[in-house]
Amino acid sequence: MRHAHIHLIIGALFATVLFAAPAQAAPVLCEKYGAAAIQNNRYIVQNNVWGASTAQCIDVNQNGGFTITQSAHNNATNGAPAAYPSIYAGCHYASCTTGSGLPMQASASGFGALRSSVSMTYPGSGTYNASYDLWFDPTPRTDGQNTGAELMIWLNRAGSIQPIGSQVGTVNLAGATWQVWFGNTGWNVISYVRTSPATSLDFSINTFYSDVVSRGYGQRSWYLTSVQAGFEPWIGGTGLAVNSFSFGSGGGTTDTSPPTTPGNPAASGTTATGTTLSWGASTDSGGSGLAGYDILRATGDTFTRVGSSTTTSYTDTGLSPATTYRYRIQARDGAGNLSPESGTVTVTTQQGGGGGSCAVTATTQNAWNNGYVIQPVTVTNRGTSALNGWAVTFPLPSGHTITGIWNASYTVSGGTVTVRNLGHNGGLGPNASTTFGFQATRPAGNTQVPSGYTCA
Structure with a gap:
């Protein structure tokens, strides 16, 4: 069942109350939007009862966490959660912690060294998730609503709840298997749901964000603004606790070693519009683990990234008939290090034919x-x-x-945008449909939106 994960929108209405002056020592917070700075403002703990009028109190742990001591929530599980009590580092609605280094651009040299850890305790009853919330914005925003991506990491969930959107895949990251969910609420919401519950997690931020970028849901030009960990309770919640939380650069554990070069690719099953590639696996000894592979394609002298895979195969679709393409493979690890490029395979698609044709319609969901x-x-x-x-x-x-696109990949050349399918949505039977979406900026006062869409 879906829930409307919009606690930060509503939280914006109460930003002055929530963050006007976080207390340095507030062992118990019962105010709906109460907050307390701990460890000399290294972190901020927030009660954040944004989705209900029922009571909630949290006991702040000055060593780096909190416990929900009272929670009378009874929200419907097909709607929004009651709250997001959490601890965070970074900037959230103009309240910034000290020494976090955030906002930080995801392409910065120090981004791959960012790590966070959390340890949690779960009660035997209630309906809730235990989750990280990592926020990204196209600008180094310190106040207001982020409009890039919301990256959620669910360590556990209890009851009939699920993330925003729908499941789009499964991936192995940070030593575990995760369902990948995607939705959009005016910004991209990418949720990683652990297939087996855990009470702790210690991970590189880039391990998950690299996967977000590879799926087309985030950009390296965007900025990480805050790292938050806590709970979204629908029913009950008393006894949920963050025992410890940390965020920082990882000190001397930074991984700077790239993966080994992938094996040379081979092509099979080539048609007029697609081909399937396979290659030998890379290995990574740097500590952050192998995160996946980038697929590079060229029709001339320049290779560009056209997709990614977490396995050793990839099907490239949307190709032109009777055209020669060249492919290489490049591996990447959880710290963002890239391997040398593999050798090249050359593929020529078959002559075209058949009665397939496509139509396209576009809807403006929101404009400002x-x-x-x-x-x-x-x-x-x-x-x-x-x-x-x-x-x-x-x-x-x-x-x-264009600042973000989902369910597709894109290139821009001479003012013309070309959007292509991903591996999972390129095959369409007669009368079948698929969708994608994108977000863009425009000059202030300009009311134009794109038009003149064509499909091939």
């Missing part, structure tokens, strides 16, 4: 003074045979910049 969200953009196969890939093109108005 200097930006907008287009969602859904629906691609439909109007032909009589299956499509094995599609590409949508449209002109981007002058001064506009």
Whole structure:
């Protein structure tokens, strides 16, 4: 069942109350939006009862955590949670902790060294999740709502609840297996749900964000603004506790060693519009672990990234018939280190044919003074045979910049945007549809949104 994960939107309405003056010593917080700074403002603990009027109190642990001592919540499990009591480092609605180094751009040299850890205790009853909330914004924002990506990491969940959106995959990260969920609420929400519950986690921030970027849900140009850990209770919640929490650069454990070079790729199953690649696995000895592979493609002299995989195979779709392509593979680890590129395989697609054709429609979901969200953009196969890939093109108005896209990949050339399917949504039977969406900025006062979409 879905829930509306919008606690920070509502929290913005109460930002003055919540963060006006966090106390340095407040052992018990019962105010809906009460907060306390601990360890000389290294972290801030927040009660944050944003989704209910029922009582909640938390006992702040000055050593780096808190315990929910009272929680009378009884929210419907098909709606929003009652609260997000949590501890955080960074900047949240103009309240910044000391010494976090945040906001930090995800392309910065120090980003790969960022780590966090948490230890939690769960009661025997209640409906809740135990989760991290990592926020990213296209700008180094210290106040207001982030509009890039919300990266959630669910260590545990109890009851009939699930993340925003729908499950889009499964991945092995940080020594565990996670379901990957994606939705959009005006910003991308990417949730990693551990398939077996855990009471603790110690991880590199980049381990999860690298996967977000590889799926097209985040950008390296975006900034990490805060790292939060806590709970979203729907029913009950008394006894939930963060026993300890840490965030920092990881000191001397920074991984600077790249993975080994992947084996040379081979191609199979080539059609007029697609081909399947396979290659030998890389290894990583730097400590952060192998995170996946980037697929590089060229039709001329320049190789560009066209997709990624967490396995040793990848199906590239949306290709042109009777065209020669060259491919290389590059491995990446959890710290963002890249291996040398593999050798090259050359593939020529078959001659085209068949009755496949596609149509596209686009909806403006939200627009504001200097930006907008287009969602859904629906691609439909109007032909009589299956499509094995599609590409949508449209002109981007002058001064506009795409800041994020989901369920697709894209390139921009000369003011024209070309959007292509990912591996999971390129095959469309007759009358079948799929969707994608994107977010963009525009000059202040400019009211244009893209038009003139075409599909091939």
